[in-house]
Amino acid sequence: MGSANSTLDSSPVSFSQDLVDTLADNAASPTPSPARQNSIDAHIRARIQAELQQLRAEEQSVRDQIYAALEKENLDRERAMAGDPDSVKTSAALLADLDEVRAKVDRFHARRDLSEFPTLRQDSEALVACYKNNATTPLNCWQQVDKFKASVAQVEQQHIKSLQ
Structure with missing residues (x-):
């Protein structure tokens, strides 16, 4: 083999x-x-x-x-x-406190109604509309600003008289 x-x-x-x-x-x-x-x-x-x-x-x-x-x-x-x-x-507790404060502010804004002062509301809406229409030239809204300031002064005077 x-x-x-x-x-x-x-x-x-x-x-x-x-x-x-x-x-x-x-x-x-x-x-x-x-x-x-x-x-x-x-x-x-x-x-x-x-x-x-x-x-x-x-x-x-x-x-x-x-x-x-x-x-x-x-x-x-x-x-x-x-x-x-x-x-x-x-x-977490601070965030809860913050949420509570926000809720109070929201309630305050909800109560702050301008229905008692129609002139102030109209002047405010006119001013906002003017600012929206003149976004690049807000100085063109000086007349609406003056009207709004006058309305605010009038409401302040009414409030002061109501406190006396």
């Missing part, structure tokens, strides 16, 4: 000219085929998107940490300035 010499058949191997040309063209051009290039591009885009999402998540995490640190620093500063740690309100 194995001691017998095997004889090699030395017949020449031949390849078709089309195969040789295709291999030569592929070796000569460094660019991959369009299908392969599309596959490579899709893979690269997927990796870029994944990396971008990871970076955005990290950025949001850093922002949250910065926000928390700034809020803590502000509370510490407010406590130090107030001297009494229990008197310092959180930002």
Whole structure:
């Protein structure tokens, strides 16, 4: 077994000219085929998107940490300035207070009705209309301004007389 010499058949191997040309063209051009290039591009885009999402998540995490640190620093500063740690309100409590003040202002504006003073309301509307019509030249509304000032002075005088 194995001691017998095997004889090699030395017949020449031949390849078709089309195969040789295709291999030569592929070796000569460094660019991959369009299908392969599309596959490579899709893979690269997927990796870029994944990396971008990871970076955005990290950025949001850093922002949250910065926000928390700034809020803590502000509370510490407010406590130090107030001297009494229990008197310092959180930002949520301050926002609630702000909403309450806004509601009061809205109620005040709703009660402030100019129906008792039709002249003042007409002069006010005329002044606003003039400003809208002369947005680039508001000085042209000087007559409406004077009328409005006179109406306000008249209402003030009526109010002063009503208090006496």
